[in-house]
Amino acid sequence: MKITLIGAGNVATHLALALKIAGHEIDAVVSRTSLSANKLADRLNNTMQADGTCTGVCNDSALTKAFTIEDFKGNDSDIFLISVKDDAVRELAQRLVPLAPNALWVHTAGSLPMDIIEAEHVGVFYPMQTFSIDKHVDMTKVSLFIESKTCEEELLELARSITEHVYRLDSEGRRHLHLAAVFACNFANHCFALSETLLKEQGLPFKVMLPLIDETADKAHAMSPIDGQTGPAVRGDEGIMDSQLELLADKPIYAEIYRLMSKSIQTLSNNNR
Amino acid sequence: MKITLIGAGNVATHLALALKIAGHEIDAVVSRTSLSANKLADRLNNTMQADGTCTGVCNDSALTKAFTIEDFKGNDSDIFLISVKDDAVRELAQRLVPLAPNALWVHTAGSLPMDIIEAEHVGVFYPMQTFSIDKHVDMTKVSLFIESKTCEEELLELARSITEHVYRLDSEGRRHLHLAAVFACNFANHCFALSETLLKEQGLPFKVMLPLIDETADKAHAMSPIDGQTGPAVRGDEGIMDSQLELLADKPIYAEIYRLMSKSIQTLSNNNR
Numbered sequence: 001m002k003i004t005l006i007g008a009g010n011v012a013t014h015l016a017l018a019l020k021i022a023g024h025e026i027d028a029v030v031s032r033t034s035l036s037a038n039k040l041a042d043r044l045n046n047t048m049q050a051d052g053t054c055t056g057v058c059n060d061s062a063l064t065k066a067f068t069i070e071d072f073k074g075n076d077s078d079i080f081l082i083s084v085k086d087d088a089v090r091e092l093a094q095r096l097v098p099l100a101p102n103a104l105w106v107h108t109a110g111s112l113p114m115d116i117i118e119a120e121h122v123g124v125f126y127p128m129q130t131f132s133i134d135k136h137v138d139m140t141k142v143s144l145f146i147e148s149k150t151c152e153e154e155l156l157e158l159a160r161s162i163t164e165h166v167y168r169l170d171s172e173g174r175r176h177l178h179l180a181a182v183f184a185c186n187f188a189n190h191c192f193a194l195s196e197t198l199l200k201e202q203g204l205p206f207k208v209m210l211p212l213i214d215e216t217a218d219k220a221h222a223m224s225p226i227d228g229q230t231g232p233a234v235r236g237d238e239g240i241m242d243s244q245l246e247l248l249a250d251k252p253i254y255a256e257i258y259r260l261m262s263k264s265i266q267t268l269s270n271n272n273r
Numbered sequence: 274m275k276i277t278l279i280g281a282g283n284v285a286t287h288l289a290l291a292l293k294i295a296g297h298e299i300d301a302v303v304s305r306t307s308l309s310a311n312k313l314a315d316r317l318n319n320t321m322q323a324d325g326t327c328t329g330v331c332n333d334s335a336l337t338k339a340f341t342i343e344d345f346k347g348n349d350s351d352i353f354l355i356s357v358k359d360d361a362v363r364e365l366a367q368r369l370v371p372l373a374p375n376a377l378w379v380h381t382a383g384s385l386p387m388d389i390i391e392a393e394h395v396g397v398f399y400p401m402q403t404f405s406i407d408k409h410v411d412m413t414k415v416s417l418f419i420e421s422k423t424c425e426e427e428l429l430e431l432a433r434s435i436t437e438h439v440y441r442l443d444s445e446g447r448r449h450l451h452l453a454a455v456f457a458c459n460f461a462n463h464c465f466a467l468s469e470t471l472l473k474e475q476g477l478p479f480k481v482m483l484p485l486i487d488e489t490a491d492k493a494h495a496m497s498p499i500d501g502q503t504g505p506a507v508r509g510d511e512g513i514m515d516s517q518l519e520l521l522a523d524k525p526i527y528a529e530i531y532r533l534m535s536k537s538i539q540t541l542s543n544n545n546r
Contacts, residue, residue, distance in 0.1 A: 087512060111505075111513045128485055130503050135495050137488060143481045167481060176475045179517045184468035184482045185489045186504030187534045188461040192489075193498040193541055195457035202449045208416045208440060209457045210494060212401055215410060216458045216465075217490035221483060222408050225466040230403050231459030232384075239360060240384045244452045253537050260533055261460045264526050268466055 001158060004077040005029045006092065008036040010131035011108050012083035016040060018139035022161040027077045032084075039133075079158070081125060082117070083108040093117040104151045110178035113171035114147050123148030123155050126174060127162075130185050145169045145177065194254060226272050233262035234269050274431060277350040278302045279365065281313040283404035284381050285356035289313060291412035295434040300350045305357075312406075352431070354398060355390070356381040366390040377424045383451035386444035387420050396421030396428050399447060400435075403458050418442045418450065467527060499545055506535035507542050 003024055005012050008031035016026060029040050080100060082089055086109050097105055097119045105119040110126045124147040129137055143165040146155040152168070159166040169177060192213060196206045219228050232240040241262055248255040276297055278285050281304035289299060302313050353373060355362055359382050370378055370392045378392040383399045397420040402410055416438040419428040425441070432439040442450060465486060469479045492501050505513040514535055521528040 086510065111516065128481070130485060130488055130492065132492065132496065132501060132503070135492060135501075141484045141487070143484050165481070165484065167477075169477075173475055173477070175516070176471060176520060177477060177481075179520050180468040180471040180475075180477075180482065181485055182504055182517065182531075183464045183471065185485050186502070186506065186538070187530070188464040188486070189489050189492075189498050189502055189504075190534055190538050190541070191456045191461040191464060192493050193502060194537070195453040196498050197541070198449060198453040198456065202446055202453075204440075204442075204446070204450060204453075206493075206497065208401070208438070208450075209453065211414045211416050211438065212403060212454055212458050213461070213490050213493050214414070215403055216462050217486050219403065219405065219408060219462075220465050220479075220486050223405065224479065225462050225469050228405060228408075229459070229462055229466060230405070231455055231462075233459065237359065243384065243448070244455065247449060247452050253533075253540060257460070257533055257537060258455075260526075260530055261463055264467070264530060265459070265463050267526060268463070268470070 001025070001079055001154070002027050002077045003079045003081060005081050005083060006096065007031060007081075007083035008040040009084065010133050011127065012081075013040050013043065013133055014129075014131050014137050014139060015081065015083060015108065015127065017043065018162045019158075021139075024158070024161070077103060079104045079106060079154070081106050081108060086112055090116050093119070104148075104154060106148075106155065110145075110174055110181065113175075115171070121148075121150045123151055124171070124174065125155055125159065126169075128177065128181055130189075139163060141165070143167065145174055147171060147174065194257070198254075226268060229265060229269060231265070233265040236266070274298070274352055274427070275300050275350045276352045276354060278354050278356060279369065280304060280354075280356035282357065283406050284400065285354075286313050286316065286406055287402075287404050287410050287412060288354065288356060288381065288400065290316065291435045292431075294412075297431070297434070350376060352377045352379060352427070354379050354381060359385055363389050366392070377421075377427060379421075379428065383418075383447055383454065386448075388444070394421075394423045396424055397444070397447065398428055398432065399442075401450065401454055403462075412436060414438070416440065418447055420444060420447065467530070471527075499541060502538060502542060504538070506538040509539070 001024055003019060004027045005016050008029055016029060020026060080103050082093060082105065084092060089107050089109060089112055093105060097117065101120060104121040104123060105117050106123040106125045107117055108125050108127065110128060114122055114124050126145040128143045128145060131137060140163050142163050144159045144163050145167050146159050147168065147170055148155050156166060195209055199206055199209065245255055245258060248258055274297055276292060277300045278289050281302055289302060293299060353376050355366060355378065357365060362380050362382060362385055366378060374393060377394040377396060378390050379396040379398045380390055381398050381400065383401060387395055387397050399418040401416045401418060404410060413436050415436050417432045417436050418440050419432050420441065420443055421428050429439060468482055472479055472482065518528055518531060521531055
C-alpha cells in the first residue's frame with residue numbers, strides 16, 4: 001500500500017519508521033514546518049524538498065517530488081494517515097480531503113471519533129503508546145486499534161503488518177480506551193514524577209526507584225493490578241499513612257493526592273472482596 | 274554468615290531465597306504460624322518441624338531442630354533478620370533480643386526507624402521492592418538500603434552478596450524514600466487498577482494496556498519522568514480533559530483523581546520550566 005503521512009511529530013515519526021520496516025511505500029511526509037519534515041526525512045534517510053509551509057518527503061524511490069497544497073492532487077497514495085495534534089485534524093482534513101477524494105483518509109488519535117474526518121472512505125488507526133521523538137519504541141509490541149466502515153480489511157492488514165496486537169474498536173469504545181490509557185500511562189508516569197521530586201529533595205538519584213518501577217509494571221503481566229495492590233493503604237495501615245502524611249505537610253497537592261489515592265485504593269479493595 | 278529469619282511472609286520468603294542463592298547459611302526460619310513456615314520450608318526444600326505457635330526451619334544442614342521461644346537460646350546465628358508486619362517489629366524484638374543479646378538484630382521495613390529494635394547491635398536491611406509470594410522477583414536487581422552504627426560493614430557485605438544496588442541511608446532518609454516508593458509503586462499500580470476497571474466496563478481485556486505500561490516504565494530509564502510526561506494535562510488540552518471527565522460523570526472518585534492528577538501534572542510542568 002502506498003501511504004502519505006500528514007504530520008511529522010512523535011506518533012507520525014514512529015509510525016513512519018514502523019511502516020517502512022514493514023515494507024510499505026511511504027510516498028510522502030507532509031508537514032507544517034520544514035524543520036520537523038527535515039528531521040523525519042533524516043530518519044527515513046531520504047531526499048526531501050521543502051517549500052516553507054508544506055513539505056513533501058519522497059521515500060523509497062529515486063524520485064524527488066515537492067508537495068505543496070497546490071500540487072497535492074498529483075499524489076496517488078492509497079492511504080492518507082493524518083497524525084497531527086488532535087485539534088488540528090478536523091480542519092486539516094477539510095482542506096486536504098478534496099485533493100484526493102477517493103483515497104482512504106485515516107487519523108491516528110485515540111480521543112477523536114472517526115467522523116471528525118469527512119470523506120468517502122474514512123478510518124482510524126490508533127497505536128496506543130506513549131511516544132517520545134528520541135526514544136525507540138518496539139512497534140511490534142504496540143496495541144493497535146482500528147476502525148472503518150468501508151475499508152476495515154485494508155486497515156486490519158496494514159495494522160497486522162506492524163504488530164500482532166490488533167483490535168477492532170468503534171469510536172465510543174476508543175474514547176473509553178483512551179481514558180483508561182490516561183490513567184495507566186499519564187497518571188502512572190506522574191506518580192513516578194512525584195516520586196522523583198521527593199527523592200531529589202533527599203539527594204537520592206531517581207535510578208534507585210527503577211527496579212521497583214520495573215517490577216510494578218512486570219507484576220501487571222502476572223496478576224491483575226487490582227489483586228496485586230500492595231502498600232499501607234490496602235493493608236489499612238493508618239499508622240504509616242499518618243506518618244507519611246506528616247512528611248507532606250508542606251506539600252498540599254502531594255498530601256491531597258496521597259489521601260485521595262489511599263481512599264480510592266481502599267474503596268476498590270472493598271468493592272473487590 | 275549464619276542467619277535466622279524471623280517471619281515467613283512475602284519479604285522474608287524472597288529474602289530467604291536470595292540469601293540461600295548467595296550462599297549464606299540460614300539456620301532457621303521462625304514464624305508465627307506453622308502454615309507459613311511450612312510454605313517457606315517447602316520452597317527452601319528443607320526439613321522442618323513445628324510446635325504450633327513458633328516454628329523453626331533448619332536449613333542447609335542435615336540437622337533438624339525445632340525452635341520454640343524456650344529453646345531459642347540455642348540458636349547461634351550471627352544475624353537475626355526480623356521481617357514481619359511493621360507494627361509487630363517492636364514487640365517481637367523486645368521478646369526475642371534478650372534470647373540472643375550479642376547477635377546483630379536487623380529489620381527489613383522501609384517505614385520503621387532503626388531504633389525500633391533495642392539491642393546492642395541493630396541495623397536495617399531494606400530491600401525496596403514490591404513482593405508477592407507467588408511472583409518471582411530478580412533480587413539481583415533490587416535496590417537495597419542498609420543502616421547500622423556498629424555493624425555497617427557486615428550489612429554492606431551481606432547486601433552486596435545479593436545485589437549490586439546497595440545504598441547506605443539513615444532512618445530519616447529512609448522514611449522519605451519509603452514515601453517516594455508509595456508514589457512510584459503503590460499509587461502507580463492503583464492507576465493501573467483504575468485503568469483495568471475502566472477497560473472491564475468496556476469488555477476490553479487488561480492485556481491491551483500492557484505494552485503501554487511496559488513502555489511507561491521503560492521510558493523512566495531513558496528520561497526523567499518529569500521531562501517525559503505526556504497526555505492531555507501536560508499539553509493543556511482542555512477539550513480532551515473535559516470530554517474525558519464527562520465519561521467519569523458517574524464515578525466521583527475517578528473524576529476527583531482525574532482533576533487532581535491533571536492539576537498536579539500542570540503544576541509540576543510549570544515549576545519545571
